[in-house]
Amino acid sequence: MTHRNYSWSEITKILRSGETKGKLTRDDLPTPALMLDLDDFEYNIDKMTRYLRSSNVAIRPHGKTHKCAEIAKVLIRAGAAGSCVAKLSEAEAFADNGVGGLLITTAVIGKHKIERAILLARNHPDTIFCVDDAQNVRDLDEAAGVSGVRLNLAIDLLVGERTGVGCGEPALVLARLIASLAHVTFAGIQAYAGQAAHVAEWEKRRRVSHEAMGKAVETRYLLEKHGINVAIVTGGSTGTYNIDAEINGVTELQPGSFIFMDLAYNSIAGNGSEAFHDFRNSLSVLTTVVSKRGSDTAVVDGGFKAFATDQPMVPVAKNMQGVRYNWGGDEHGILEAIKPSVTLDVGDRVEFMVPHCDPTVNLYDRIFCLRGDDVETVWPITARGMSQ
């Protein structure tokens, strides 16, 4: 498509109408802009879902990565069992926008959030809530009883370094409590081994993940030995998808980043490859050079508010060699030309791959979805900022 030279007031109208296809190109986007390359995004989904189908493992991708109801629905159409979400407010936003099969991976704590969980479960009875605390289980059961709904509870198992009840006996005690109560149903085991996801070396990553998920599977068999049916054992990450899928007893995976990829994941090894490029970098941030200093330094309009900064690496220019990004504060990035052949002028646009996809997406209200240079559609980041 050729660029149509629209004015900003025309672009605004087109964006409001939602009918961008065949009209807008990347040159029309105000920067910094969050962009999704749809070809690469679809490649990633196809590759992951085909792999897991062949391994006979379900997928419920983690929606905390994209926070976008439209993306959750694309994934469900591609065969996902639903969507994981990190927080209750994310679940509410997804449910309100037509996403089913929700699994909330953080415990819902406190009477107000329990009240909201009941309301969610009333309208979306397949929602699964994670628990790791006996009092919380009793509180949920009591609220469910008063309201006449049932809640599906998965026990969050401590196989990592964050939350969860201990593997083995403590998990059995909690599962028995759930099984004994009248208004909650035992749904299975959630086992997230965050410490495995970014282990650089593949064989070591495999070992760490096997150790963690092995404990989850052992706990599964312990519960089943005691007559508790474990329908779901869910866990895993983009970094361990082809490790965890091979572990007997794991029933579904919850990777998130594979749809977008980021520099943190690119920096670890793949299975038999030095860098992890099983999936393509579909996510980027488009910036504009707003100032120039001498011949080798250009300043772009994206800083801490355009890229999440929790990872040690800096944004890397996409489709452009020979420039290095340095943080320039909240609003700016400072580009050094490290090859004299690179010339950047005020007004030039530079596209960057991001250090960490999840918290970067959470900075933006919308994502521009491109097919080549054409803006095929624009999706709202439905649950942006919903960390409650």
Place this chain on the structure above:
Amino acid sequence: MTHRNYSWSEITKILRSGETKGKLTRDDLPTPALMLDLDDFEYNIDKMTRYLRSSNVAIRPHGKTHKCAEIAKVLIRAGAAGSCVAKLSEAEAFADNGVGGLLITTAVIGKHKIERAILLARNHPDTIFCVDDAQNVRDLDEAAGVSGVRLNLAIDLLVGERTGVGCGEPALVLARLIASLAHVTFAGIQAYAGQAAHVAEWEKRRRVSHEAMGKAVETRYLLEKHGINVAIVTGGSTGTYNIDAEINGVTELQPGSFIFMDLAYNSIAGNGSEAFHDFRNSLSVLTTVVSKRGSDTAVVDGGFKAFATDQPMVPVAKNMQGVRYNWGGDEHGILEAIKPSVTLDVGDRVEFMVPHCDPTVNLYDRIFCLRGDDVETVWPITARGMSQ
């Protein structure tokens, strides 16, 4: 005020009505929640504005810190000349919400943004735009001419490590260009010395800022010698407010963080004090313990999406000794009890001071404003995410 034990549906109604005063307390807030202590906030504004009034220097606080039109209006009522903003889209959001006296500190680049700048200037003729590039000045002048508006242009001076035209002769050339064109007015000099703001030692900070702002003042006199009136010389930060206000020839300051404060600013020295506590920590993030591990580890519901991570320090509990926060990923923080006397249980709430205020505020859609424990009002973060 005593806690009224509202249900969540009642709280939702009260939040929608906007009439929280005398009804909601901090216990009613869903976490993570961004909170403002109004007593401390008002103390900070009073202290800064009185200090600058006594120094006969104007203040146009930087709105990139708060992105909140209501806060900009509080500051203007306290005597501010208006509000600085980092980007055009922030300016538009502020202007649409009744904030005048805008100074946009990043150059407006590209035909679409220039079109928007013209529209903004038509409705808000006192808006000042920063420039550091001759072609950009000509583009702005041409667009202004076509539209029949005048644009006020301040030259952005390179006194730091980011953007701007060189001091002295290059600045004179650019100022003369502005003065020679028909549809733009020369408004003055913007000189932001970011490298001075967080210099730890006060005397060294003073030296660095004097050196930078001294060049700006010299440039001012050079321009005036050549018959160009320099109505404004603006710059400075919270870290240098009591340095820059004493420099002859600086007419106004643009600090932002003083209204909130953060751990990055607390970590530098004050004038005659080891830590910078000229202003109070009015900003915080309220979290809830969602999981517990053994007797000395508790997990709260705030991670990379609740706190900006661009500074080296971690969030610090407010009004609570003996716990240390460790990052626990996107959604969690892991609290270690470093004193055995500290006991935290699931459901307990922990309030944190933040490492860096500006990008933390940019994660939230609203800020809960407290008088003691009472939620006096709730302000939308009007320009959240508007980094364009």
